Amino acid sequence: MTNFDFSKSALRTIDLEAKAIASLSQSITEDFLNACQLILNCQGRVIVTGMGKSGHIGNKMAATFASTGTPCSFVHPGEASHGDMGMITSKDIVIALSNSGEVQEVVSIIPLLKRMGVKLISITSKNDSTLAQASDFHLNNQVTQEACPLNLAPTSSTTATLVLGDALAIALMEARGFSADDFAFSHPGGSLGKKLLLKVSQIMATGDQIPKVCLGDSFTDALLEMSAKGKGMTCVVDAQDQLVGIYTDGDLRRSIAQNISFHESLIDEVMHAAPSTISMETLAAQALFQMEEKSITSLICVDSDQNIAGIIHLHDLIRAGVA
Structure with missing residues (x-):
């Protein structure tokens, strides 16, 4: 044998x-x-x-x-x-x-x-x-x-x-x-249920946890905010608190490669003006798909009026059992 x-x-x-x-x-x-x-x-x-x-x-x-x-x-x-x-x-x-x-x-x-x-x-x-x-x-x-x-x-x-x-x-x-919603109704438990039922609003960072700087703030201020909030990015807002841009770890690497001065530059000069957003009522699984599709690790969550409601990071999805 x-x-x-x-x-x-x-x-x-x-x-x-x-x-x-x-x-x-x-x-x-x-x-x-x-x-x-x-x-x-x-x-x-x-x-x-x-x-x-x-x-x-x-x-x-x-x-x-x-x-x-x-x-x-x-x-x-x-x-x-x-x-x-x-x-x-x-x-x-x-x-x-x-x-x-x-x-x-x-x-x-x-x-x-x-x-x-x-x-x-x-x-x-x-x-x-x-x-x-x-x-x-x-x-x-x-x-x-x-x-x-x-x-x-x-x-x-x-x-x-x-x-x-x-x-x-x-x-x-x-x-x-x-539909996926129908499927979720009969599979509410376990990791499958989380992927099908969990919404962005249930796991996103909110309030003071949201990294945020204003137009006109210094490049250094933005880096300090990113470091303090630990999301690998910061939102950029105008005087009315409306989203106008984003600055990420990836942007930081590009700024270093371009020899941009940390002390002399303003966030306006280096931010990305077309940030990726997602509705806070979207399924968390869709947020993961969007991140993978765009090769990013965080998304700005917005409410029905397109105001900033929170931030969702890939780590949030992993902790929730979605990723």
Whole structure:
């Protein structure tokens, strides 16, 4: 066993599963389009069911549907026969997963679904299976070979089913116009929630923390303000406290290269007159994107009247878990 080529085995598995995914383009048939439309028009929920490995894939599929705008739950087919059929209503749509299309626990609930008038979508590898034939729409996930060297353990087939489920979920997500705000509503926790929900106004420096000098102030005054506030920049305002410019660490390096006198120059002479700003109501994730796009480390935050409301620095985004 010490001489076993693990890399060769792993690469073989990846190759076989990649081929299984590539072949799924043949599954985007009229039935796939009709299944999408059926789910899009659903007045109830989507119910995913499957046994064994298909059940594990079904659980993930249901979670993906639910988090991308399609109300969805997983119902175990074995439990459905012992009371959980009560979780399914006539307005729901069932997506049943079974590689063979003959799994007893799944097949046994088909008559009950038909009696309720529930629409049935199946994902199997056999078009002539009991489940496929009983379905309103059938999606074929047939693969040439499982990654398992015995061609027995569900590997390539479960991967194909998972990807086909993702294809359904994302097609529906796009058709609904599901937005980042919608996504944030169902993902309020953790770092993902922070990226989607946190606004600039919640983490920006405000009040006396804002580095600020006035037109006519000396170059030295500006450097002292930058050093005191530690934001790597200072705003420049006019007599009415309106933003007219910015001076940054980058500008300082350029000033040194140009031999500009610290003691004789005014901030007016060296400031940058077109500072990058961002609305204080903007998502913090957008602030990060803007910084990366412009290769800068801080932004001036403004209110609805374009007055200076605060400063957001890359370090603020890192501390908040956004970057």
